[in-house]
Amino acid sequence: MVASKIVILTGAGISAESGLGTFRDNGGLWDRHRIEDVATPEAFARDPDLVHSFYNTRRAQAAQAEPNPAHFALAWLQADWPGEVVIVTQNVDWLHEKAGGTAIHMHGELSRALCANCGHRSPAPLVMTPADPCRACGARATRPDIVWFGEIPYRMEEIADHLHSCDLFVAIGTSGQVYPAAGFVTEAAYAGARTLEINMTDSETSAAFDDHRVGLASQTVPAWVTAQLDGVRQLL
Incomplete structure (x- = not known):
């Protein structure tokens, strides 16, 4: 049939x-980074520079991958x-x-940015920073459009x-x-x-x-x- x-x-x-590295195998991404430091809303609120750095690296790797x-x-x-x-x-x-x-x-997608203030989505630049303004509301609250642990x-x-x-x-x-x-x-x-x-x-x-x-x-x-x-x- x-x-x-x-x-x-x-x-x-x-x-x-x-x-592109896996997460849970030996030597995977979670062996090198704590989930709590780079993949939760709390991590982003605590240290947005670190979170952006983690995803900037992954975005650059994804851009080069075939x-x-x-x-x-x-x-x-x-x-x-x-x-x-x-x-x-x-x-x-x-x-x-x-x-x-x-x-x-x-x-979610590494190629997309999400405004934590108004929810607007837009293409992400190759390098994101905490100072990036939202294209819709202007708030400096853009984050990777990635579903983090604890999110739906x-x-x-x-x-x-x-x-x-x-x-x-x-x-x-x-x-x-x-x-x-x-x-x-x-x-x-x-x-x-x-x-x-x-x-x-x-x-x-x-x-x-x-x-x-x-x-x-x-x-x-x-x-x-x-x-x-x-x-x-x-x-x-």
Whole structure:
């Protein structure tokens, strides 16, 4: 049976081969920075210079990074699949878009700035500082448009609608440790979807999936996409 609607959740593992560090693996970003210092509203209020410095570095890295074969394969799937393919990403880079795809950024985007005073969003400069004025209200309160710990991820109602209406849910390169994304497999399965995990190793939620593919995203994702599209062509 061919899934008419596919929802794909991507995590840091899909961008690791593009040179962007993961968070929770050994040597990951949280080994080098305390969450409490750089990724909470309280951290920004306490030391905005430090927080901006952390995200300026990540923004510069993301600007230099290029999509890998996994990103291109998912963009190909979105373009050629006869049904709907929705990508929901936990990543704040823009590699899905660079590859020609589209994604719901539930954790925000490094390329965007958010005014903490009025809520206005705008493109972020490569280097942000506490002195940057908001383009709408003029307040010097702009911050990275990133969902920090303790904040609600973006577009959750829309994501829930997609999870409840999909035929196949796929998680790629996720740790299964961060909620609410770690619960998506349960939501999709409860609604009747088949579920697949593609990862380097087992995650915290591997047992909840129907099927698994293990290996580098740059190899496993293109192979899976090719098989899906070949299967559709045989039915046409």
